[in-house]
Amino acid sequence: LPTKKSFFKKVKPILKIVEFCINTFNSILNKTSKNLNFKYEIVKNIDEESAKFIQSFEKNSTNRSSVELNWILSNPWILESSATENNYLFSSFSKEFQYYVVKIYHEEKLSDLAILQLRDGHLKIPYLFCKNGLDCFVEFLENFIQQRKIKFLTSYQTELNKKILKKEKINFLYQKDFERRYFMSNDLIEFLPKNYTFNFQDGDGDCIFT
Numbered sequence: 317l318p319t320k321k322s323f324f325k326k327v328k329p330i331l332k333i334v335e336f337c338i339n340t341f342n343s344i345l346n347k348t349s350k351n352l353n354f355k356y357e358i359v360k361n362i363d364e365e366s367a368k369f370i371q372s373f374e375k376n377s378t379n380r381s382s383v384e385l386n387w388i389l390s391n392p393w394i395l396e397s398s399a400t401e402n403n404y405l406f407s408s409f410s411k412e413f414q415y416y417v418v419k420i421y422h423e424e425k426l427s428d429l430a431i432l433q434l435r436d437g438h439l440k441i442p443y444l445f446c447k448n449g450l451d452c453f454v455e456f457l458e459n460f461i462q463q464r465k466i467k468f469l470t471s472y473q474t475e476l477n478k479k480i481l482k483k484e485k486i487n488f489l490y491q492k493d494f495e496r497r498y499f500m501s502n503d504l505i506e507f508l509p510k511n512y513t514f515n516f517q518d519g520d521g522d523c524i525f526t
């Protein structure tokens with residue numbers, strides 16, 4: 317904000333104090349993590365087991381496969397650096413930018429797979445595949461938020477959001493509803509099957525890159 321408006325540059329010290337207070341209070345709310353009673357792994361890429369798991373789900377509207385996902389994971393648009401851009405509308409650097417592939421097992425079989433994106437304390441869930449409900453993933457997410465000291469969580473996964481709020485497992489200082497809209501030309505719509513149901517994940521399109 318300070319780099320965009322002179323007003324914010326003047327009040328930057330106050331904003332730093334407010335941020336420190338909020339982060340401290342958030343750390344108190346999420347100060348303890350627990351041992352999970354299921355097996356999970358955090359890896360960097362989609363392996364063969366994960367690829368077969370993804371293939372077992374109905375393809376979404378973008379048909380993005382494990383090949384494309386691995387390319388994205390290996391070639392991030394955002395680089396970790398303290399550098400900043402001047403006179404450029406899009407950012408290409410962040411102090412923290414990581415992808416995590418999370419594999420959760422039930423009875424020794426892969427039951428949940430998620431791709432997480434963490435950028436400067438802001439956590440997103442670009443892709444989520446679950447076969448045995450969302451309970452285990454919500455428990456994992458609770459621990460991950462506590463251990464990594466996550467400041468913000470953004471999710472457009474409707475069922476996941478309902479589960480999080482119902483279980484009250486994750487403490488929030490503030491929550492807000494957002495809407496993401498998708499636009500399509502009338503000419504393209506004519507090529508789609510009648511009563512076609514769109515199926516998008518949070519990371520489809522360019523969303524997974526930033």
